[in-house]
Amino acid sequence: MCAKKIATKDISCETLLQGNKDWVEEMIQTDPEYFNILSAGQTPPVLWIGCSDSRVPANQITNTMPGDVFVHRNIANVVVHTDMNLLSVLDYSVNVLKVKHIIVCGHYGCGGVKAALGNKQVGIIDNWLRNIRDVYRMHDREMETIKDPELKFDRLVELNAIEGAANVMNTSIVQNAWSTGQELSVHAWVYSLKTGLIKDLKVTSSSLDDVTPTFKVS
Known part of the structure; x- marks a missing residue:
């Protein structure tokens, strides 16, 4: 039996802790060995690189379970390539967990991308959003042909995911894995908050052949 969902305005530390207890009870009723199995280790086949937006939880929108x-x-x-947090996650995923898929997933309606399209100062995050403005600059010819603001917004979301996937495959981490024959693919996706559906941007790389000479390492 599913626990009753708490309205957002009523969420507190107490309700979160109670929600945890309700979830544990539900999982044990479904499978008494669930937590014993989960605590034994993890072998996830996928690394998901997504937005921090609270509306885009990887497990829920892909109908997958913890682990x-x-x-x-x-x-x-x-x-x-200067984000040591991301590079550490990427290195661990590829070299220890041996994931088979790396997915960079953006989402339409992304507040960060929207802020990057404007000129209003937000705060220290402006420095982070500079990376998205660089994506715009790289594709400025295409972007300037799009007159509809919403279509331009959506396209920058897509291009940001595509360039993110390219940056993943250009790392020495991924290229070294490919050079040893490791099975690994990099994908760019976008999630729609309006429909709940994920769009495959048809940008998939699976070998060193997909890396441009400028970024190849040896």
């Missing part, structure tokens, strides 16, 4: 998806999230699912 199925290794997750890294940041504002606007940005992938840059």
Whole structure:
């Protein structure tokens, strides 16, 4: 029996703790060995690089369970080579967990991408959003042809995910895995808050052949 959902306005530390107890009870009723199995270790086949937005939880929108998806999230699912947090997650995922898929998933309606489209100062996050403005600059010819503001917003969300996937495959971490024959694919996806559906942007890389010469390492 599913626990009653708490209205957002009524959420507190106490309700969160009670919710945890209700969830544990529900899981044990479903499978008495659930937590014994879960605590034995993890072998997730997927690394998910997504946005920190509270409306885009990787497990729920992919209908997967704890232990199925290794997750890294940041504002606007940005992938840059100077982010040691992301690189540490990527290295562990590829070299220890041996994931088979790395998914960079953006989402339409992303507040970070929208802020990057404007000129209003937000705070220290402005420095982070500079990475998305760089994506715009790289695709400025295409972006300037899009006159509808919403379509332009959506396209930048897509391009940010695509460039994020490219930055993943350009890392020495992924390229070294490919050079040893490790099975690994990198994908770019976008999630829609309006429909709940994920769009595959048809950008998938699975070998060193997909890396441009400029970024190849040896």
